[in-house]
Amino acid sequence: xxxxxxxxxxxxxxxxxxxxxxxxxxxxxxxxxxxxxxxxxxxxxxxxxxxxxxxxxxxxxxxxxxxxxxxxxxxxxxxxxxxxxxxxxxxxxxxxxxxxxxxxxxxxxxxxxxxxxxxxxxxxxxxxxxxxxxxxxxxxxxx
Numbered sequence: 001x002x003x004x005x006x007x008x009x010x011x012x013x014x015x016x017x018x019x020x021x022x023x024x025x026x027x028x029x030x031x032x033x034x035x036x037x038x039x040x041x042x043x044x045x046x047x048x049x050x051x052x053x054x055x056x057x058x059x060x061x062x063x064x065x066x067x068x069x070x071x072x073x074x075x076x077x078x079x080x081x082x083x084x085x086x087x088x089x090x091x092x093x094x095x096x097x098x099x100x101x102x103x104x105x106x107x108x109x110x111x112x113x114x115x116x117x118x119x120x121x122x123x124x125x126x127x128x129x130x131x132x133x134x135x136x137x138x139x140x141x142x143x
Contacts (some may be wrong), residue, residue: 007078010085010112013119014076017110018091022071024063030056033121034113040123044106048125068097083114091126105129 004012013032020028033039033052041055042048043062049055074090087110095102111123 010078010119014087018071022069029059038122042125044126044128070094085112
């Protein structure tokens with residue numbers, strides 16, 4: 001059996017983050033982040049939260065156990081420099097138990113650090129990508 005590459009380990013850590021998000025699993029989310037003041041999280045449309053306590057409180061406020069969330073990742077890239085790694089992707093979140101069903105598409109940057117216990121997230125930053133509903137592309141307005 002081939003040894004797991006560092007890239008595979010980073011992708012597994014990234015997958016664990018999205019699994020915790022999708023399952024609304026606070027216990028699993030606790031295994032994802034570094035648990036100190038370096039931790040940062042920017043939810044789409046929010047300001048940057050700093051420190052593990054603030055981040056955990058945000059997940060507690062956001063997670064609704066009645067929610068069902070489908071997550072699809074696109075354009076995933078991994079860059080590694082020493083004990084630091086950056087994963088970028090497009091995250092497509094569909095809330096299927098809401099009426100109406102809602103979708104959120106964001107560009108995400110996840111920064112990881114290699115620790116004694118594996119790759120842990122230091123920063124999660126997601127910025128919304130607006131949907132454009134154009135009847136006539138000539139009507140596009142640049143903002």
